Amino acid sequence: MSSTLLHCAGLTKTFGGLVALDRFDVEIRRGETIGLVGPNGSGKTTFFNVITGLCDPNAGTIRLDGRDLFGCAPQMIGRAGVARTFQRSRLMLDQSVFDNIAVGALCHCDLGLLTNLFRRARWGRELRETVNRAREIASRFNAAIADRLFQPVSSFPMIDRRRIEICRALIGRPRLLLLDEPSAGMTPDETRELMDDLLAFRSEMPDLAVVLVEHEMDVIRRVSDRCIVLNFGRKVFEGSFDGLIADAEVQAAYLGIGQ
Numbered sequence: 001m002s003s004t005l006l007h008c009a010g011l012t013k014t015f016g017g018l019v020a021l022d023r024f025d026v027e028i029r030r031g032e033t034i035g036l037v038g039p040n041g042s043g044k045t046t047f048f049n050v051i052t053g054l055c056d057p058n059a060g061t062i063r064l065d066g067r068d069l070f071g072c073a074p075q076m077i078g079r080a081g082v083a084r085t086f087q088r089s090r091l092m093l094d095q096s097v098f099d100n101i102a103v104g105a106l107c108h109c110d111l112g113l114l115t116n117l118f119r120r121a122r123w124g125r126e127l128r129e130t131v132n133r134a135r136e137i138a139s140r141f142n143a144a145i146a147d148r149l150f151q152p153v154s155s156f157p158m159i160d161r162r163r164i165e166i167c168r169a170l171i172g173r174p175r176l177l178l179l180d181e182p183s184a185g186m187t188p189d190e191t192r193e194l195m196d197d198l199l200a201f202r203s204e205m206p207d208l209a210v211v212l213v214e215h216e217m218d219v220i221r222r223v224s225d226r227c228i229v230l231n232f233g234r235k236v237f238e239g240s241f242d243g244l245i246a247d248a249e250v251q252a253a254y255l256g257i258g259q
């Protein structure tokens with residue numbers, strides 16, 4: 001079995017005259033955590049949107065385990081094993097923790113009319129399994145979330161809401177997890193706590209590949225096996241964290257040094 005999980009070549013996305021992603025080549029291996037960094041507007045979220053089918057790329061290839069995902073619908077990509085969180089929270093605040101987490105399992109369920117009408121036992125079994133799995137995943141992050149599975153998300157603090165979003169991404173047992181600035185809006189202590197969670201579930205899921213978009217360099221240093229830097233949609237660096245810090249183009253583009 002090849003260790004390559006995701007392979008993209010020449011991935012390009014334009015919005016009118018703006019090139020948001022410019023012939024991006026990337027290979028992500030099973031079990032590794034990539035720190036994806038770059039200045040505002042450099043194409044990080046666009047990369048996630050293109051990979052997850054939320055926007056169609058103009059050119060390039062996207063292969064997950066050799067399977068062509070170019071132009072596929074988001075639910076197909078979800079079924080293939082790609083899950084994500086969003087930079088701006090996409091929680092349904094007045095719905096329960098369970099409802100919010102279960103949404104992540106929907107693309108794996110058989111929700112056809114026939115199942116609903118004639119296979120009630122199977123439907124009930126799937127629902128019970130989903131409740132158990134939601135509770136199990138939530139308890140990995142914070143027992144308080146698992147204990148309050150049927151309370152509205154609005155009653156939880158920011159850090160728990162971020163955890164709930166990650167639980168929603170994990171419930172479908174993805175092979176590739178894309179985290180778009182999960183620590184945005186959190187204090188340094190909360191960020192540290194969330195990254196402890198990330199490292200903990202990484203060690204329990206050794207085959208899971210993670211791409212983490214993050215602006216905080218300490219976080220990138222702590223959790224990344226490898227780093228990629230985008231600038232104006234173009235990859236300007238790929239390598240170790242130490243290499244990133246020492247790279248002149250990164251210093252100029254991202255850290256504002258030498259400009």
Ligand SMILES: Nc1ncnc2c1ncn2[C@@H]1O[C@H](COP(=O)(O)OP(=O)(O)OP(=O)(O)O)[C@@H](O)[C@H]1O
Binds near residue numbers: 018039
């Ligand atoms: N739907 C869209 N329509 C038009 N332009 C877009 C759209 N989405 C992104 N862009 C543009 O593409 C470029 C890349 O945006 P993107 O959101 O990918 O950046 P980013 O690296 O995630 O930035 P940030 O760190 O601020 O989140 C930006 O110039 C942005 O304005």
Ligand SMILES: [Mg+2]
Binds near residue numbers: 044045046087180
């Ligand atoms: Mg972004």
